[in-house]
Amino acid sequence: MIPYGRQDISQSDIDAVIDVLHSDWLTQGPITPKFESAISTYVRAENAIAVNSATSALHISYLALDLGPGDILWTSPNTFVATANAALFCGAAVDFVDIDPLTYNISIPRLVEKLDLAILENRLPKIVVAVHFAGQSCDMESIHALSKKYGFRIIEDASHAIGGKYAGHSVGGCQYSDITIFSFHPVKIITTGEGGMAITNDAKLAARMRLFRSHGVSPNKDLRASNPSDEIWNYQQISLGWNYRLTDIQSALGLAQLERVDRFVNRRHEIAQKYHEALEKMAVIPPYQDSKTYSSFHLYPVRIRESLCGKDRRQVYDAMISSGVGVNVHYIPVYLHPYYQKNGFERGLCPEAELYFKETISLPIFPAMTVEQQEVVISSLNTALR
Ligand SMILES: *Cc1c(COP(=O)(O)O)cnc(C)c1O
Numbered sequence: 426m427i428p429y430g431r432q433d434i435s436q437s438d439i440d441a442v443i444d445v446l447h448s449d450w451l452t453q454g455p456i457t458p459k460f461e462s463a464i465s466t467y468v469r470a471e472n473a474i475a476v477n478s479a480t481s482a483l484h485i486s487y488l489a490l491d492l493g494p495g496d497i498l499w500t501s502p503n504t505f506v507a508t509a510n511a512a513l514f515c516g517a518a519v520d521f522v523d524i525d526p527l528t529y530n531i532s533i534p535r536l537v538e539k540l541d542l543a544i545l546e547n548r549l550p551k552i553v554v555a556v557h558f559a560g561q562s563c564d565m566e567s568i569h570a571l572s573k574k575y576g577f578r579i580i581e582d583a584s585h586a587i588g589g590k591y592a593g594h595s596v597g598g599c600q601y602s603d604i605t606i607f608s609f610h611p612v613k614i615i616t617t618g619e620g621g622m623a624i625t626n627d628a629k630l631a632a633r634m635r636l637f638r639s640h641g642v643s644p645n646k647d648l649r650a651s652n653p654s655d656e657i658w659n660y661q662q663i664s665l666g667w668n669y670r671l672t673d674i675q676s677a678l679g680l681a682q683l684e685r686v687d688r689f690v691n692r693r694h695e696i697a698q699k700y701h702e703a704l705e706k707m708a709v710i711p712p713y714q715d716s717k718t719y720s721s722f723h724l725y726p727v728r729i730r731e732s733l734c735g736k737d738r739r740q741v742y743d744a745m746i747s748s749g750v751g752v753n754v755h756y757i758p759v760y761l762h763p764y765y766q767k768n769g770f771e772r773g774l775c776p777e778a779e780l781y782f783k784e785t786i787s788l789p790i791f792p793a794m795t796v797e798q799q800e801v802v803i804s805s806l807n808t809a810l811r
Contacts, residue, residue, distance in 0.1 A: 430724075460680045487511055500531070582606055587721060
């Protein structure tokens with residue numbers, strides 16, 4: 426089976442991990458801070474906080490912005506469940522804004538409509554999470570302008586998007602957001618096995634996230650409560666926290682992978698370009714690219730045009746799986762999952778996301794994909810549509 430995505434591990438990645446295994450520290454050593462500073466240099470941001478998953482990065486970001494009971498977080502339904510779940514971890518409520526019919530990112534007109542309604546009902550969101558679907562940035566300038574008018578905070582879920590750009594800047598630079606998070610799961614652009622990163626230019630948010638990452642315990646004198654016994658002890662728990670640390674073993678892999686991030690994204694662009702050309706005469710809609718963005722092409726989603734080919738998504742999906750092509754579907758709108766349905770969300774909330782979901786298939790795309798494998802995918806799609 427040709428997978429829809431997979432990691433690319435080199436000998437230098439393996440060597441870097443082995444070096445850590447021979448060293449004094451498997452976790453909380455010097456490599457994780459090195460990985461953090463390499464990421465902040467790469468995206469040109471002030472602070473990076475490494476954690477054991479993007480889900481944890483989302484959780485500590487929401488906590489850092491004081492999301493809690495009584496608050497509401499809005500995001501796109503076209504995302505992995507973790508974006509919404511992490512708000513529920515905080516005891517907050519979530520709601521969903523429909524997607525743009527071209528980019529499949531959060532729709533700006535739908536966001537404006539929903540904000541205007543929320544003002545009347547006194548239910549404005551505390552945080553809006555912009556999910557850069559498939560690696561293409563959301564319209565951050567517009568979201569930023571709206572945040573000033575309506576008073577919400579912005580987090581970028583850039584799990585798909587390291588190596589991408591928006592308006593000439595690397596995704597993760599937080600020009601238009603409070604915090605950006607990345608995922609290093611093996612199907613994403615670079616990997617640490619499991620892992621994630623939260624990035625911010627705000628030193629206070631960074632300090633809070635570091636506390637939440639590690640039991641709420643601070644080795645930092647400035648953060649500690651004044652107490653005479655402080656003179657003796659070099660740490661103190663000052664808030665409730667978790668153990669969301671990334672090990673040095675994982676950070677070594679991440680550091681080595683980061684050296685190849687641009688090569689990975691270039692290769693993804695080559696594959697995408699070849700799909701664009703091959704799909705021109707087929708009954709599918711390729712992913713639209715906004716000229717203000719440079720996608721990292723984590724995914725290559727196509728929409729099946731049933732009215733042209735007489736085949737629905739299920740038929741095309743099944744035909745491709747049985748010919749050995751591991752296509753996938755991104756995403757079931759979050760609120761259509763049984764858990765969210767049980768909790769009161771109704772079908773019809775985001776019609777554009779539901780329509781997109783009915784028609785979409787993600788074709789395999791990953792740097793190590795061979796020319797032959799891509800040809801198999803293209804001919805298998807061609808056959809499946811007939
Ligand atoms: C993968 C992903 C996550 C979760 O990432 P983990 O590192 O697996 O926790 C969150 N949001 C989006 C959009 C993702 O694709």
